[in-house]
Amino acid sequence: MNLIATLSRAQAQVSEQDVVTPFEEVLLVVMVFVIMFGLGAGLTPRDFRLALRRPWGLIIGWVTQFGIMPLLAYLLIVTFLFQLPKEYALPVAIGAMIMGSVPAGTTSNIFTYFSKGNLALSVIMTTNSTLWAILMTPLVLYFYLGLLSPEGSAAQQIPPRNIIVTLILLLIPVVLGMLLRRISANIGAVLELLGGFFGLFFILFLLSTWVPRNWELLSSTPWQTYLVAIGLGLFGIAIAYALTKAIKLHPMNARTIALETGIQNGPLAIAIVLLNFSGDPTIGLVLIIPALYSLFIVLVSTAVTFYFRRANLAEEQKIPNLL
């Protein structure tokens, strides 16, 4: 069959060349650090106290982040990816599952801002899910990887310890950011701004280097893979929005939670793949969904933002805001 031939050719190519050059690897990790730094720079200990005092936003965020997103990833994989031959589908599925299990990304804060959402809630949800990720990401990942390949081959490839270590490492800049902001509100504010924009630079970087170099791989990628990569963000936003609307949250918070849910931390997922699959011949395939997701989420979120911006703020301000 033609498809299998194309796929194995693509895979062979991937194994032969460096999917990610060492320079890119360093740059990616630095970027992730700056992004997390910016996240921390926007926070004070008081934010955590407040979040605990009004936990509803966090509980909803927790459920959508670690409940809906991984489940959505799993369903997309089983329905679409697994139509493809296993030797291709399984490594790609591992990448998709990682993408579905990582916490929310800081880019969500920018989109929330432009969507007339609740910025404070967005920041606190991102931080909250990042903290919880230390426990939840490995747990969720193992549970679903176990379901995907009952013989356990998928789960074996990423030891939970590695993921936990990766996540803890990423919390260091968050704490540093908080400390820096305490020392200088100016540095804090600049870092916060930079952190948000680095998320977008990251995408530009992907577009300008990774895409051209892997053009052949991308052009031979079947539509099912694209569907999973795009659907994860788009359906994630849609489901969370429908859900928050259904339980009658303030529209501002509904928009925030929707974006927060659908926008995952793409750079983090890529970093996890790089740190755990370095030297593995399947790394190119594992990386494909996190990379595609990171590219398309910008388009998806922009479209959603335009939709959300039509909201009538004056009208909404009359609705009591409970979060």
Add this chain to the structure above:
Amino acid sequence: MTQAPWLAKYPTEVNPKLRDINYPHLPALFREAAEKYADTIAFTQCMPNGMNGSLTYKRIDELSDNFAVYLREVVKLNAGDRVAVQMPNCLSYPIVAFGVMKAGCVLVNTNPLYTATEMIHQFSDSGARALVIIDMFADRLPEVLPKTQIETVVTVKISEFFPKVVGGVIRLVQKVWNRSLPEIKVPHTKLLDALNAGQNHSKRQAVKDYVNDLSADSIATLQYTGGTTGVSKGAMLSHLNLIANTIQMIQMAGSFIRPGKETVITAIPLYHIFAFTVNLLGFFHVGARNIVIPNPRPPSNLKRAFENYKITWVTGVNTLYNALLKERWFLDGPPKHLRASVAGGMALHQSVATNWQEITNTPLVEGFGLTESAPVLTFNPLDGSARLGTIGIPVPSTEIKLVDDSGNEVGLGEAGELLARGPQVMLGYWQNEKESANTIVDGWLKTGDIAEMDQDGFFTIVDRKKDVILVSGFNVYPNEVEERIADVPGVIEVGVVGLPDETLGEKVCAYVVANSPAPSQETILEHCREHLARYKVPKAIVFVDELPKSPIGKILRRELRSLAISEATSTQAKDA
């Protein structure tokens, strides 16, 4: 004989007589503070995201000296020339304002949101020769300048005096992101260049001589007012008016203001007389740190300022306090170091005052004044004897009496127009003899406000004389009706006005901004019927999205009324 029962009611530490003033003019007051608190931070400008810049007392002194030299030696202004200043709260404001006065010139405070028409009126009426303006709004100048006497334009950046990188980021965001920096099409000098020119000028030493010709009665500022009632007029406030009022206010606050230790948040605009005297002059005089906020709307813009600085004083208007009390972040983490808050500019709603005291555990007291009195006339004592709903007792060395329409003093508990006499009462209106004579009669300032006095000398404003609604010969005071409607759960804001009515003469109409779900008209009316005499109950309740407000957030009843009338006529026209 004027009764003065309040004399017995000052807190023990407050002298009912204004202490001797030994400042010949405001620059003397600035220089004293700058020497005393040299390396203390005087002003910090805090942006909504927490970016900030600061200047010490010493820097403010040096930079404003430079600006004075620039005005006198480079621009060649003379003592008494008017300089219009048009900018939001920012670090440049104190430098420019103090500089103008150090040059012996007259400061003309101008609202940066003014339209070209309003700018032309104020600039040409005052005869300003120079204008210092924020660059964001300088695009109106080609239209404005030819119709004024302005020869020199100095432009100011909002990020002036910020650390370089931070200022650069703000600039970049303004330019690229917000596109809020228009091209300035008239010749102008940047503030920094003006300051450098002043600093390097050969006659820099002469700066202290500019004030030699000033006397206590020289005009310090032309403070325009009355825009809500008609053509705006420039109240001439002398150096003595402003110094006296500064000291009166500080004397009244007693030990609640600790010299060199306070941090005050200045969210209301400095070009408005309230913040100008209380925050800029008063708190500078006592060595406080002023946290200036360029734009307090939306109220979340204040979040970082409250997080990052130990705020000990807040000054504001009812609208600001009300807005803060509706912010989640504020309710969850009210300022811990707060000592007291002052409300002025408009009536403080009792529910807001009580709520604020509950949340912050510190007093929020109301004072009263007007532009024409620089502005404070009365103030509530902070020692716990404040009376909610009153505007307090006269500040030291201020006399107040209440008179009826024929000028006779009214009895205790009766309503009459509030007249005031004291060192803070303005010299008169700029080039407007007629209005001056109508407003200041035998040294008494006619405020146009109707008030009552209780037996202890605490005053309560009943309403603006001009806002009183005449329903079949009965006086209805909009304040009272508003206060009642504000009690109804779900009501955010309310403005009450009188509209022409064929049978009643005037009818009471309430314009309500409400939460969703909004309380029904019937609920509100029911509440009014329960608490108000029949003739005071509104004939109509109209739900609106917002109410017209002045720059400091005062609800503009006049405007509301004309809006309502024009709407009524247009509907009638449509019906016909």
